[in-house]
Amino acid sequence: MIERLSLLDQSVDSLEGWLNEAGEPAYRSRQILKWVDQLQPIDSMSDLPAPLRELLKEKFTDEYIDTSECIESKDEGTNRFLFRLKDGEAVESVQIGAPEDYTACISTQVGCGLRCSFCASGKFGLVRNLSPGEIVGQILSLRKVISQRHGVDGWPRHIVYMGMGEPFQNYRATMESIRRLIDPQGINFGVRRITVSTVGLVPEIYRFAEEDLQVGLAVSLHAPNSDLRKSIMPIEEVYPLSRLFPACEKYIEKTGRRLTFEYILLKDINDGPKEAKKLVEIFKSWKLVHFNLIRYNPIGMTKLRPPSPPQAKAFLHRLREGGLHVTLRQSPGKKINAACGQLRGLEYEKHGVRPEPAEVEG
Numbered sequence: 080m081i082e083r084l085s086l087l088d089q090s091v092d093s094l095e096g097w098l099n100e101a102g103e104p105a106y107r108s109r110q111i112l113k114w115v116d117q118l119q120p121i122d123s124m125s126d127l128p129a130p131l132r133e134l135l136k137e138k139f140t141d142e143y144i145d146t147s148e149c150i151e152s153k154d155e156g157t158n159r160f161l162f163r164l165k166d167g168e169a170v171e172s173v174q175i176g177a178p179e180d181y182t183a184c185i186s187t188q189v190g191c192g193l194r195c196s197f198c199a200s201g202k203f204g205l206v207r208n209l210s211p212g213e214i215v216g217q218i219l220s221l222r223k224v225i226s227q228r229h230g231v232d233g234w235p236r237h238i239v240y241m242g243m244g245e246p247f248q249n250y251r252a253t254m255e256s257i258r259r260l261i262d263p264q265g266i267n268f269g270v271r272r273i274t275v276s277t278v279g280l281v282p283e284i285y286r287f288a289e290e291d292l293q294v295g296l297a298v299s300l301h302a303p304n305s306d307l308r309k310s311i312m313p314i315e316e317v318y319p320l321s322r323l324f325p326a327c328e329k330y331i332e333k334t335g336r337r338l339t340f341e342y343i344l345l346k347d348i349n350d351g352p353k354e355a356k357k358l359v360e361i362f363k364s365w366k367l368v369h370f371n372l373i374r375y376n377p378i379g380m381t382k383l384r385p386p387s388p389p390q391a392k393a394f395l396h397r398l399r400e401g402g403l404h405v406t407l408r409q410s411p412g413k414k415i416n417a418a419c420g421q422l423r424g425l426e427y428e429k430h431g432v433r434p435e436p437a438e439v440e441g
């Protein structure tokens with residue numbers, strides 16, 4: 080039996096090509112995608128002729144992403160969703176903030192192969208890349224669930240590519256998903272309200288700078304020197320700070336956009352006066368950079384701990400006194416295991432399954 084393609088993964092162009100072969104007019108492509116964006120089954124696409132709906136069903140599947148599990152943490156304003164994919168894998172997406180004004184944090188891979196020491200996703204290794212449809216589908220699914228539950232339109236205010244996986248290791252699907260989200264005749268999401276976060280894949284930062292898209296970029300820094308960063312993030316062995324910083328400067332120069340450095344505060348590791356002083360030394364002459372300090376959210380699989388709130392504030396003040404633009408935020412969703420990859424990790428524990436790490440092309 081021929082495997083049917085996912086409707087979620089179709090673009091305007093791919094559908095137009097198929098319609099053309101089927102002797103149908105090209106404008107049907109937009110009609111179909113309007114239904115897909117609402118996660119509607121083929122049978123309910125009421126503006127398509129019945130024979131075309133039957134043809135669609137032969138070629139494509141309308142099995143969209145499912146919400147299989149949702150844990151809420153109302154007091155911290157965060158909902159974490161575990162979405163079930165067609166092949167049985169699970170992916171996490173997070174609603175941060177109130178239903179009418181939230182940030183959607185979405186994943187680009189099932190698991191992650193980069194093994195940052197503080198991260199739950201990295202502990203399970205990389206299983207596979209998500210397709211563009213599976214990335215966009217997380218937003219569509221969040222929207223559907225949130226609007227049904229809260230009677231709001233359900234669209235997020237901001238979208239951040241900061242969930243499971245490294246977006247730049249799945250570059251093509253990440254970019255295709257962004258183009259789908261911002262398509263003025265489709266979902267039409269504001270490009271400036273999207274941020275992609277990377278662990279620091281240098282070639283892709285240069286490539287991203289050339290995309291001519293006003294999408295924000297956040298880079299995980301977590302240490303001011305190479306030796307310390309290596310002990311926290313193995314990627315430093317491949318793309319050291321000496322290569323990362325010129326790539327970041329190029330991005331800022333090319334796009335004129337502010338770049339955010341993410342810095343997770345780890346008690347007695349990267350949160351002392353020495354590290355603050357070094358950050359100020361490096362960045363005081365940089366324009367258009369912002370530091371986002373995050374108190375570590377323990378994942379229960381490492382001995383890493385967050386600094387106390389006063390220690391975290393002391394670090395913030397040291398950077399501010401040095402003239403850097405900086406904010407401090409609490410890692411959201413502590414009560415629902417909201418460090419990235421944790422919900423999926425809990426599921427593996429529950430079912431006694433752990434995926435083997437796999438090699439996946441970027």
Ligand code: SF4
Pocket residue numbers: 190191192193194195198199200201202242243244245278419
């Ligand atoms: S922090 Fe990001 S890049 Fe690092 S292991 Fe986790 S998901 Fe992968």
